[in-house]
Amino acid sequence: MMKGLLIPICLTACALTACAPVTQRPQVDDKAVAEEARKQSELALQDLAEDQTRLFRISYPILARGADLCADDFHPAIGIRHGNVQSVPKEMRDAAVRVLGLTDELQVIQVAAGSPAARAGLQARDVILAVDGKAIHAGERASDHFAELFAGAAKARNAVELKLRRATAEMTLGVEHERACAYPVLLHSSDVINAFADGRQVIVTRGMLRFIRDDLELAVVIGHELAHNSMGHIRKQMGNQFLGTLLDVLAASRGVNTQGLFGSAAGAVFSKDFEAEADYVGLYFTARGGYEVDKAPNFWRRMAAANPGGIQQRGFGASHPSTPERFLALEKIVEEIRAKTVAGRTLAPEIKP
Template sequence: MQKFTLFLIFILLAACVAPTTQRVKPNDAAVAIEAEMQREIALKEVLKNQNRLLEVGAPILEKSLPFCVDRKRKSIGITFGNKHDYEGEYQGIAISKLGLGEPLEITYVIKSSPAAKAGLKVGDILLSVNGKNIATGKNASKNFAKTLKKEIKENTALSFEVIRNDLNQLYSVTPIEVCDYPLILTGDSAVNAFADGNSIYMTQGMMDFATADDELALVIAHELAHNAMRHIDAKRTNAMGGLVIDILIGVLTGVDTQGMFTQNFAQAHSQEFESEADYVGLYMCEISGYDITDAAYFWRRMGVKHPGSIEQNHAATHPSSPERFVSIEDTIKEIERKKTLGEELMPNIDENELDNRERPAESQAERIGF
């Protein structure tokens, strides 16, 4: 019976209808060349978006310090790497097109950053920091990141020895404080961004959608506001109440609620959290030097992109896009009024609340998004 089944499958497969045109068979060598070209373009696109994310986010992370309280770190504004940070076919591209090798080198310098002001440039090969040699080869980036973190924490200034144009040069860099919420680019093509209490994540799709830097700044600030206002912690606290109910029902009735109350309680006040992130995020953008004049129109575009958000839905996690538009317009008027009166550009919030919050756990399972 088994042999007959296999025979039948073979016969049916052979009988499948095939195309009838005599198409041109692509040359294997040409296909391989095109594949390499597409990988190169894809890699450069990722790096371009990553650098843009860091560039636009840098002033927001710096100027929003009043909101970050105990989530601060020092930064010099560079990225670094070598060929071992790339895998498979992409390592060859990193070598041939990006010029990377065994030594660790600077791959990006944020404009107006301490590193840029000190004179460090893309392509500088890193030899030492504060007299400590910088390793080459595999794990060089990981090891240098640990060394750099330690040196920044223990010193007010860093002395870098680099090779540029075959010459050894020294540069002194003074780090600045920024909000300790790293900006991370994901490969997802969906138009989305989210925060998990420790970092800010931006998809490739959102980078393409937010074509203007002022628009991208709105998204970054919105997610930073989620983190800074401790929305993840609030959701976890709310979920605990639901967990108690789930447990009680299970113990008293034997019914498995499958975490229904935990999930529902976790979503309590979700729309208010999103509205607060919009509100606080606009202030962050303004004090960071971005133009918020057309902020509401960006969210209108988001509403058109996701038509389901246009209608009111009390069960939704986000406010409707029309409600969001009007609220943002009102917030912009509030900010303009404060500017006219010479008032401090801070949201209407009890600053004691900002000062009395605890640092969240390092690992967060939940995330709040756009």
């Protein structure tokens, strides 16, 4: 009885005093708040830059060494990530100027170890001024313009000439190019643990980067998604009239909250056979990228543990390989790759006669 009365009385009392806080807290001044906001946006930018650096460091060798597995979908590459202040999200641009020294001009952001660019001596922060004597526009379209000029130059010759500015010195370096799968691996800002392929590119969420424990696990995810692209799964599954995005990885458990990440394509998932094929071909990509794949099956086990709903017995209505089945199949794939490595054979998936 008393309880029922207390609540209305309390609410009335609150209304009368406007429920103002009664403690005397330390005050912060506006200048300090602005300074802290600056610091936080720098931290956010550094975090983003670290994720992008990691994704490129792991993905580039897989794309380059797996070029033979990408059929006709390869392009010339030199192993750099480039950009300017306009390639950074608007709210982080001020921080990008301060922390990364970005400007309107196109810069080398990252050079992949062992890549043609590394061999030619390119360095992060080099400003790219021209390709084969043709100047690159600064500003919004700088990256696209570089890509166009580079594609044209690479078609004509085995090496391209890059005019650079390093600190105050200008220099021209000849850079040979190599073949790499033409499926850029991009970062998505979502916190959802996922990765997906859309036939042209591979997207990995920042949530996934937080979930993976080591480079191998990320290489397994990238290999799997590349395989969906290289094997033409999107086209085969969805038909040519609609090239949409398919949910992946986490979709194996269904009922996942995609937080609007996948738009209208949400709910479309790869068939069980395509998933199994992406596991198979994907591990070849990972192995060619220079990874020991022995521990790869364990990654899918961890994914299953993160999504217990996805663990089912074989059969019953499952369009995805159930996790126990998937794990055992992966162990067999690891054995096959190990045997080929020992025998010094080319690492390529077996194709049906």
